[in-house]
Amino acid sequence: MDLPPVPARVTAMITSGKLPREFTAFFTPTGELNDATYWSDVASAVEAHLATAGVDETVRGALALAGAYACLDSLEDGTDPDHMSEDSDRAMELLREAEAHGVDEDETAELWEYAEHIQSLAAELDDHLAKLNAYVAEHGATPRGRLDAKLGQAHELYSAGDRAAALALFREVAEISPWDSEFSGCLDRIDIGWCRLLHDAAQVEGPDAARAIWREARAHYRAAKFPITMHAWPLVEMLLGQGVPDIIEMIIHEWLEAAKENGRWEVPVTEEEQRVFELALAEIEAAAPKG
Secondary structure, eight states: OOOOOOOHHHHHHHHHTOSOGGGGGGBOTTSOBOTTOOHHHHHHHHHHHHTSSOOOHHHHHHHHHHHHHHHHHTTTTOOOHHHHHHHHHHHHHHHHHHHHTTOOHHHHHHHHHHHHHHHHHHHHHHHHHHHHHHHHHHHSSOHHHHHHHHHHHHHHHHHTTOHHHHHHHHHHHHTSOSSSSTTTTOHHHHHHHHHHHHHHIIIIIOHHHHHHHHHHHHHHTTTSOSSOGGGHHHHHHHHTTTTOHHHHHHHHHHHHHHHHHTTOOSOSOSHHHHHHHHHHHHHHHHHSOOO
């Protein structure tokens, strides 16, 4: 759920000339927050102002509404459940203040809904962190940390020449379910396991072995695509010259499709991607049947 826009009553107050003097430096003449100010600054200033005597009652409700919005704006990317809960509580208190001083419930409804949404997210995050802490206490690391440790050990073994032990660890990571296990948020790490198995098969056992790993990985991912987008170009580079232009072509095709879906029409977009792209195209074209 996205934060609603700044309430119209707040913008109208800011541009009306009735804004208390201590708030004018926060905003541009058109009613927008200036580049040197954060909404959290506005929230603190509103709460301090409303706590003083002699507040202009004609703008009190709008100021409280501005403060409520300001409290919620700082929570869009919240990761601390205590902070999220405290600031949404502050926003709710200011919304009550706004309604008590002339702001209609229709004007506060969207902010109430968003504040309640933040409260719910805070509770979920708090529960998640409690479970994560319990998991770390039991296993010594987070799920991602455990996979990173296995992958690190596998890389070291492979570099030291113990291919069999390394491949066993890469496969252990690769065969983890990316959907319904404690490692469900670690698809990128699982993907590394399959990438390493595929590269090894192509390099050591040949194209047919690589294609077998490719089919296995694709089946393991169900509806998802292997490799994930972030690993596509490194994997293409690793497979260059290994006799699998068909796999390379499929990886590039799916990367281009994903890029277009995300609005990246001019692809590849980096010099390194372009370099690998050109090498891959040359290999694909060289392997194409001659008409």
